[in-house]
Amino acid sequence: MGQISAQLVKELREKTGAGMMDCKKALMETNGDIQSAIDYLRERGIAQAAKKSGRVAAEGLCEVVVDGNNAVIFELNSETDFVAKNKDFLELLDKVGKALINSNVTNTEEALALTVNGETVETFLINATAKIGxxxxxxxxxxxTKDASQGFGAYSHMGGRIVSLVLLAKDNEVVGKDIAMHIAANNPRYLNSASVDAATLEHEKQVLTNQALQEGKPANIVEKMIVGRLNKYLKEICLVDQPFVKDPDLTVAQYLKNNGNDVISFVRLEVGEGIEKVEEDFAAEVAAVTKGN
Structure with missing residues (x-):
């Protein structure tokens, strides 16, 4: 069969969860017969990935790769911490990192569509799912991406459970690593108070107002209390106002000033953030399997 329609490839992808190139090859090998193509993929272990598509991948590792004026930071997830430590997963993490740093991708969607050695990143992740299980x-x-005069700082904690990347106004390896380490440890949400969005401020103000009213404070006192508590909250969530992790007598802003530098931006990733984990009852699962036998 010469031509395989995009619709047929799409249908096979939806049925098996396999990558586009694998689906196209399977259809060409089976003259466009969907059922035979499914069997073809299953025989090669590729369609096994489809069975896992509904599972929650909330473990894994984060990685940060710096190469000259470019840096990429990303998270690769698995279902269990055990798999995240195995050789195949670590090789995959390295392969993805190299592919991303040598490309122009800027987000996850672009990364998945990136073609490396004739296959997309999405396809080799599906193949890895089948292989790793x-x-x-x-x-x-x-x-x-940075200018030549600017600097990067990167830090990986607990083997990649938490990673951070900081962009400095001036290149300084020591300051870069120190600030990246601080970000990994203290988890700031914003660079400074000016970068905190209005919705976050309003929400926190409302929470603090309700707290103060619950304490039975009079309205005129409540207003002053909120200002103080809001400032305290901002110092906790803004990088430059936090006590510097290596010298708590200094704020990060003071440490930067002492070293004639500034932070332009930062990214911090922690494995599984924002993923709703499914709590499985292992005893119940074993009981159900035993009952079925």
Missing amino acids: EKITLRRVTKV
């Missing part, structure tokens, strides 16, 4: 997903890809 757990759902493997790529998420939260960020590419950062």
Whole structure:
């Protein structure tokens, strides 16, 4: 069969969860017969990935790769911490990192569509899912580019459970690593108070107002209390106002000033953030299997 329609490829992808190139090849090998193509993929272990597509991949590792004026930071997820430590997963993490740093991708969608050695990143993740035996997903890809005079700082904590990347106004390896380490440890949400969005401020103000009213404070006192508590909250969530992790007597802003530098931006990733994990009852699962036998 010469031509395989895009619609047929799409249908096979939806039925098996296999990658586009694998689906196209399977259809060509089976003269466009969907059922035979499904069997073809199953025989090669590729369609096994489809069975895992509904599972939650909330473990894994994060990675940050710096190469000259480019850096990429991303998260590769697996279903269990055990798999995240195995050789195949670590090789996959390295392969993805190299592919991303040598490309122009700026986000996850672009990363999945990136073609490396004739196959997309999405396809080799699906193939990895079949090989490794757990759902493997790529998420939260960020590419950062700097000027020659600027500097990067990167830090990986707990073997990649938490990673951070900072862009400095001036290149300084020591300051870069120190600030990246601080970001990994203290988890700031914003660079400074000016970068906190209005919705976050309003929400926190409302929470603090309700707290103060619950304490039975009079309205005129409540207003002053909120200002103080809001400022305290901002110092906790803004990088430059936090006590510097290596010297808590200094704020990060003071440490930067002492070293004649500034932070332009930063990214911090922690494995599984924002993924709703499914709590499985292992005893119930074993009981159900035993009952079926």
